[in-house]
Every structure is written in C-alpha cells, then in structure tokens.
C-alpha cells in the first residue's frame with residue numbers, strides 16, 4: 001500500500017514540514033535498524049508526503065551516525081518514489097554565495113566507514129551512478145526556487161566529507177582544485193541508496209558560509225552562520241511548499257528502472273534471506 005509518493009529528508013534546522021495535513025507518525029522497523037527519528041506521513045496540498053529530520057529532532061545524530069540505509073528503506077516501504085533531501089553546505093566557489101541554493105549535479109565521495117549499499121551478504125548489484133541526481137526532479141526544484149525568489153545554482157559538484165570536524169585549509173584548497181563547488185557531510189550515502197531503491201533523488205543544498213579557503217572566512221562568526229542557517233531554512237520551507245504540489249504522479253526518467261540490469265548475482269544464487277531482506281526493492285524483479 002502506497003502511503004506517500006514524495007519523501008523529504010530535512011537537514012540541520014529543518015525538523016518539520018509546514019502545511020502537512022492528516023498527519024500520522026510512524027516508527028518503521030527495518031532490517032537495517034531504526035530510522036533517524038519517527039516519520040511524519042500526511043498530505044500537503046493533496047500530495048501524500050513523508051517527512052523525516054536526518055539528524056533526529058533535537059539534532060542528536062552526527063553525519064556518520066545517520067542510519068541512511070534504514071531511512072531510505074523506510075521511505076521505500078511507504079511507497080516513496082521521489083526523495084528530496086535538504087542540507088546545509090559550505091561554498092568552495094566565489095560565485096556561490098552564502099544564502100544561495102544549489103542543486104548539485106555531481107558528487108565526490110570522501111566519506112568512509114558508512115554502509116553505502118543495500119546489496120551485500122547474498123546479493124550483489126552495481127547501479128549506474130554517473131549522474132547521481134534526477135535531472136527531472138532537480139528541474140522542478142529550480143522552477144520552485146524561481147517562484148519563491150531564491151537564488152539557485154542548477155549545476156555544481158558536492159564534495160561529501162566524513163566530518164564531523166570541518167576541513168583544514170589544505171583540504172579546502174585541494175577540493176577547490178578538484179573542481180568541487182560545495183562541501184557538506186550528508187548527500188552520501190543517501191544518493192547511492194536512493195538510486196538502489198529506484199527513487200528519484202535531488203538535493204537542495206543551502207549555503208551557510210564560504211569554507212575556510214576564503215580570505216574572509218576568519219571574519220565569519222557562529223552568530224552569522226546561525227543567522228544564515230535560519231534564513232536558509234525559511235527559504236527551503238517556502239520552496240518545499242511550492243515544489244511538492246508541482247511534482248507530477250508519473251515519472252519520465254530512468255530512476256525507476258535503476259536495478260533492471262544492475263543485479264549481478266544469478267537468481268538461483270541469491271540467498272533467501274537477502275531476498276526477504278530486500279523484498280521492497282527486489283519484488284518487481286522476482287522471477288517465478
């Protein structure tokens with residue numbers, strides 16, 4: 001039973017979703033443990049939506065501790081096909097200013113020690129990940145951003161670092177030399193897991209500050225960053241109100257067939273436990 005077609009994962013400062021009606025709170029149990037927090041399932045202007053704060057309400061989980069597999073799995077079992085992720089980032093490019101928004105088009109993975117696949121222990125799959133974000137969903141985000149008067153950059157490379165400490169100056173300079181546009185700690189492994197779960201995935205990155213490479217960085221105070229963060233959260237909230245009702249029911253992208261040619265394990269060798277564990281992902285490919 002589909003309970004929500006659109007999922008939203010809120011980042012730092014975004015712990016609820018305005019305008020949600022008929023709200024039900026669910027605590028999904030998953031084979032990958034508990035989710036970051038309860039999921040609020042409701043309706044926003046006629047669209048069934050599920051919302052979860054990535055770090056838990058009260059910001060209890062650091063980026064390494066976020067149970068991304070449980071989170072994405074739980075959204076999958078609710079029927080989510082579009083996953084919109086919101087998060088704060090630092091800018092590695094002069095033209096991307098604090099308070100701007102970015103829908104990244106590329107990722108560089110500098111995380112380690114985070115489980116990044118559903119496919120292990122009895123079943124192997126290799127998804128295509130050349131373009132990690134759904135261009136259609138990101139296009140809808142851009143349209144919504146324009147409608148609410150936000151400045152949004154439609155391309156950019158998001159470097160995902162492990163954290164929780166921020167970069168050194170040498171690292172920041174190196175990431176810039178790699179062509180990274182923004183830096184944060186949360187788009188991975190979410191994006192990989194969303195692709196494995198055949199969901200469209202788009203990330204709304206809101207810039208709080210220039211990273212340490214910038215000559216003006218030493219003038220940045222915690223107060224300033226928190227002020228920017230608060231305003232960014234307000235903009236993200238307005239954007240989501242505009243975006244969610246504009247998402248069409250039908251999908252015309254390849255995201256919904258990401259697993260079609262990706263499962264490497266011969267069907268007779270897939271462990272029964274793996275089949276059972278990944279039933280929400282594998283059911284449609286089950287051969288009788």
Ligand SMILES: [Zn+2]
Pocket residue numbers: 134135136137199200201251253254255256
């Ligand atoms: Zn898509």
